Amino acid sequence: MTVRVQHEDFDLTTELARLRIGRPETGAVVAFVGTVREMNATGVVSSMELEHYRGMTEAALEAIAAEASRRWLLIDILVVHRIGWLRGCDRIVLTAVAARHRGEALAACEFVMDHLSTRVPFLKNEVNQDRVQSLC
Protein backbone atom coordinates (compact mmCIF):
# COMPACT_ATOMS: atom_id res chain seq x y z
CA MET A 1 0.00 0.00 0.00
CA THR A 2 1.51 3.29 -1.10
CA VAL A 3 0.18 6.81 -0.67
CA ARG A 4 1.99 9.81 -2.14
CA VAL A 5 1.18 13.52 -2.20
CA GLN A 6 3.40 15.39 -4.64
CA HIS A 7 3.75 18.48 -6.83
CA GLU A 8 5.14 16.66 -9.85
CA ASP A 9 3.16 14.80 -12.49
CA PHE A 10 3.08 11.00 -12.58
CA ASP A 11 3.53 8.54 -15.42
CA LEU A 12 0.78 5.96 -15.58
CA THR A 13 2.84 3.26 -17.32
CA THR A 14 5.68 3.56 -14.83
CA GLU A 15 3.35 3.51 -11.83
CA LEU A 16 1.41 0.47 -13.03
CA ALA A 17 4.58 -1.45 -13.90
CA ARG A 18 5.89 -0.79 -10.38
CA LEU A 19 2.62 -2.00 -8.87
CA ARG A 20 2.81 -5.24 -10.86
CA ILE A 21 6.49 -6.09 -10.25
CA GLY A 22 7.11 -9.21 -8.15
CA ARG A 23 3.40 -10.01 -7.93
CA PRO A 24 2.87 -12.87 -10.40
CA GLU A 25 -0.53 -13.65 -8.86
CA THR A 26 -1.91 -10.31 -10.11
CA GLY A 27 -4.66 -10.87 -12.66
CA ALA A 28 -6.27 -7.43 -12.64
CA VAL A 29 -5.00 -3.88 -12.34
CA VAL A 30 -7.64 -1.16 -12.26
CA ALA A 31 -6.41 2.43 -12.51
CA PHE A 32 -8.42 5.62 -12.20
CA VAL A 33 -6.87 8.88 -13.37
CA GLY A 34 -8.61 12.10 -12.42
CA THR A 35 -7.89 15.21 -14.50
CA VAL A 36 -8.62 18.89 -14.02
CA ARG A 37 -11.88 19.74 -15.77
CA GLU A 38 -12.02 22.72 -18.05
CA MET A 39 -14.46 25.20 -16.62
CA ASN A 40 -15.99 26.46 -19.83
CA ALA A 41 -16.11 25.74 -23.54
CA THR A 42 -14.52 28.93 -24.87
CA GLY A 43 -10.96 27.71 -24.77
CA VAL A 44 -10.25 29.59 -21.56
CA VAL A 45 -8.79 27.14 -19.11
CA SER A 46 -8.87 27.68 -15.40
CA SER A 47 -5.87 27.04 -13.25
CA MET A 48 -6.11 26.32 -9.58
CA GLU A 49 -3.81 25.90 -6.67
CA LEU A 50 -4.54 22.80 -4.69
CA GLU A 51 -3.32 22.72 -1.11
CA HIS A 52 -3.70 20.07 1.54
CA TYR A 53 -3.63 19.56 5.27
CA ARG A 54 -0.25 17.90 5.64
CA GLY A 55 -0.33 14.98 8.02
CA MET A 56 -4.08 14.63 8.02
CA THR A 57 -4.13 14.08 4.25
CA GLU A 58 -1.71 11.18 4.33
CA ALA A 59 -3.42 9.62 7.35
CA ALA A 60 -6.84 9.91 5.70
CA LEU A 61 -5.59 8.36 2.45
CA GLU A 62 -3.93 5.50 4.32
CA ALA A 63 -7.10 4.88 6.34
CA ILE A 64 -9.19 4.64 3.15
CA ALA A 65 -6.69 2.29 1.48
CA ALA A 66 -6.58 0.15 4.62
CA GLU A 67 -10.38 0.00 4.73
CA ALA A 68 -10.46 -1.12 1.07
CA SER A 69 -7.89 -3.82 1.88
CA ARG A 70 -10.13 -5.11 4.65
CA ARG A 71 -13.21 -5.21 2.45
CA TRP A 72 -11.72 -6.89 -0.62
CA LEU A 73 -8.99 -9.42 -1.32
CA LEU A 74 -6.35 -7.13 -2.83
CA ILE A 75 -2.69 -7.43 -3.69
CA ASP A 76 -1.75 -3.76 -3.57
CA ILE A 77 -3.13 -0.22 -3.66
CA LEU A 78 -1.43 2.93 -4.91
CA VAL A 79 -2.77 6.46 -4.49
CA VAL A 80 -0.88 9.43 -5.93
CA HIS A 81 -2.40 12.90 -5.51
CA ARG A 82 -0.91 16.10 -6.84
CA ILE A 83 -0.90 19.49 -5.12
CA GLY A 84 0.19 22.94 -6.24
CA TRP A 85 -0.80 24.79 -9.40
CA LEU A 86 -2.77 22.70 -11.86
CA ARG A 87 -4.29 23.58 -15.23
CA GLY A 88 -7.09 22.09 -17.32
CA CYS A 89 -6.24 18.57 -18.51
CA ASP A 90 -3.53 18.11 -15.89
CA ARG A 91 -3.55 14.74 -14.19
CA ILE A 92 -4.49 15.30 -10.58
CA VAL A 93 -4.99 11.88 -8.99
CA LEU A 94 -4.15 8.25 -9.65
CA THR A 95 -5.74 5.37 -7.80
CA ALA A 96 -4.52 1.94 -8.88
CA VAL A 97 -5.59 -1.38 -7.39
CA ALA A 98 -4.03 -4.77 -8.10
CA ALA A 99 -5.94 -7.96 -7.32
CA ARG A 100 -6.26 -11.52 -8.50
CA HIS A 101 -9.60 -10.81 -10.15
CA ARG A 102 -11.22 -7.77 -11.71
CA GLY A 103 -14.28 -7.69 -9.46
CA GLU A 104 -12.29 -6.86 -6.34
CA ALA A 105 -10.04 -4.40 -8.18
CA LEU A 106 -12.93 -2.50 -9.77
CA ALA A 107 -14.94 -2.28 -6.56
CA ALA A 108 -11.97 -1.26 -4.42
CA CYS A 109 -10.86 1.43 -6.89
CA GLU A 110 -14.32 3.00 -6.88
CA PHE A 111 -14.50 2.78 -3.09
CA VAL A 112 -11.16 4.59 -2.67
CA MET A 113 -12.17 7.39 -5.06
CA ASP A 114 -15.62 7.83 -3.48
CA HIS A 115 -14.08 8.29 -0.05
CA LEU A 116 -11.10 10.30 -1.24
CA SER A 117 -13.37 12.97 -2.67
CA THR A 118 -15.22 13.51 0.61
CA ARG A 119 -12.86 12.61 3.44
CA VAL A 120 -9.43 13.85 2.40
CA PRO A 121 -8.60 17.54 2.91
CA PHE A 122 -7.45 18.62 -0.54
CA LEU A 123 -8.50 22.23 -0.86
CA LYS A 124 -8.89 24.46 -3.86
CA ASN A 125 -7.09 27.60 -2.87
CA GLU A 126 -7.42 29.88 -5.82
CA VAL A 127 -8.80 29.85 -9.34
CA ASN A 128 -7.37 32.01 -12.10
CA GLN A 129 -9.12 32.46 -15.41
CA ASP A 130 -5.83 32.53 -17.28
CA ARG A 131 -6.01 32.72 -21.03
CA VAL A 132 -3.82 29.74 -21.52
CA GLN A 133 -4.19 27.03 -24.10
CA SER A 134 -5.65 23.75 -23.02
CA LEU A 135 -2.97 21.19 -22.39
CA CYS A 136 -4.85 18.51 -24.31
Place this chain on the structure above:
Amino acid sequence: MHIQLRFFASLREALGLSSDTVTVPDSATTAHDVLAVLRARGGVWAEALADASRFRVAVDQRLGTIDSPVHNGAEVAFFPPVTGG
Protein backbone atom coordinates in the same frame (compact mmCIF):
# COMPACT_ATOMS: atom_id res chain seq x y z
CA MET B 1 -7.26 25.10 28.20
CA HIS B 2 -5.20 25.79 25.09
CA ILE B 3 -6.23 24.87 21.56
CA GLN B 4 -4.01 24.93 18.48
CA LEU B 5 -5.90 26.31 15.50
CA ARG B 6 -5.33 25.67 11.79
CA PHE B 7 -7.09 27.44 8.92
CA PHE B 8 -6.96 26.52 5.25
CA ALA B 9 -7.79 27.92 1.81
CA SER B 10 -10.54 30.57 1.72
CA LEU B 11 -10.92 30.57 5.50
CA ARG B 12 -7.22 31.32 5.91
CA GLU B 13 -7.54 34.12 3.35
CA ALA B 14 -10.55 35.60 5.13
CA LEU B 15 -8.95 35.46 8.58
CA GLY B 16 -5.49 36.44 7.38
CA LEU B 17 -3.63 33.69 9.21
CA SER B 18 -3.00 29.97 8.88
CA SER B 19 -2.51 29.06 12.52
CA ASP B 20 -3.19 30.48 15.93
CA THR B 21 -3.57 29.49 19.55
CA VAL B 22 -6.63 30.21 21.64
CA THR B 23 -7.38 29.79 25.31
CA VAL B 24 -10.87 28.50 25.96
CA PRO B 25 -12.64 27.95 29.27
CA ASP B 26 -11.95 24.58 30.92
CA SER B 27 -15.68 23.95 30.60
CA ALA B 28 -15.30 23.74 26.81
CA THR B 29 -15.94 20.21 25.59
CA THR B 30 -16.47 20.37 21.82
CA ALA B 31 -15.21 22.16 18.70
CA HIS B 32 -18.42 24.17 18.89
CA ASP B 33 -17.25 25.67 22.19
CA VAL B 34 -13.96 26.66 20.53
CA LEU B 35 -15.91 28.17 17.66
CA ALA B 36 -17.96 30.25 20.10
CA VAL B 37 -14.79 31.77 21.57
CA LEU B 38 -13.46 32.56 18.09
CA ARG B 39 -16.72 34.16 16.95
CA ALA B 40 -16.65 36.32 20.08
CA ARG B 41 -13.46 37.93 18.75
CA GLY B 42 -15.83 39.78 16.39
CA GLY B 43 -14.99 41.34 13.02
CA VAL B 44 -13.78 38.91 10.36
CA TRP B 45 -13.86 36.09 12.92
CA ALA B 46 -17.57 36.44 13.54
CA GLU B 47 -18.16 36.87 9.82
CA ALA B 48 -16.01 34.06 8.38
CA LEU B 49 -17.05 31.54 11.03
CA ALA B 50 -20.72 32.52 11.22
CA ASP B 51 -22.13 29.63 9.21
CA ALA B 52 -20.78 26.26 10.36
CA SER B 53 -22.42 24.53 7.41
CA ARG B 54 -19.90 26.26 5.12
CA PHE B 55 -16.76 24.69 6.54
CA ARG B 56 -15.42 21.38 7.77
CA VAL B 57 -13.84 20.67 11.13
CA ALA B 58 -11.00 18.33 12.03
CA VAL B 59 -9.79 17.59 15.56
CA ASP B 60 -6.28 16.18 15.96
CA GLN B 61 -6.12 15.67 12.18
CA ARG B 62 -9.26 13.53 12.08
CA LEU B 63 -12.30 14.70 10.19
CA GLY B 64 -15.07 15.55 12.63
CA THR B 65 -17.94 17.93 13.21
CA ILE B 66 -18.47 20.94 15.44
CA ASP B 67 -19.71 18.43 18.02
CA SER B 68 -16.37 16.59 18.11
CA PRO B 69 -14.78 16.55 21.57
CA VAL B 70 -11.69 18.67 22.23
CA HIS B 71 -9.06 18.53 24.95
CA ASN B 72 -6.21 20.65 26.25
CA GLY B 73 -3.58 20.85 23.51
CA ALA B 74 -5.92 19.65 20.76
CA GLU B 75 -5.34 20.74 17.17
CA VAL B 76 -8.60 22.03 15.73
CA ALA B 77 -8.69 22.80 12.01
CA PHE B 78 -11.29 24.64 9.97
CA PHE B 79 -11.42 24.45 6.19
CA PRO B 80 -13.85 24.82 3.29
CA PRO B 81 -15.50 21.75 1.77
CA VAL B 82 -12.88 19.46 0.22
CA THR B 83 -12.26 19.40 -3.51
CA GLY B 84 -13.75 16.31 -5.02
CA GLY B 85 -14.45 14.95 -8.41
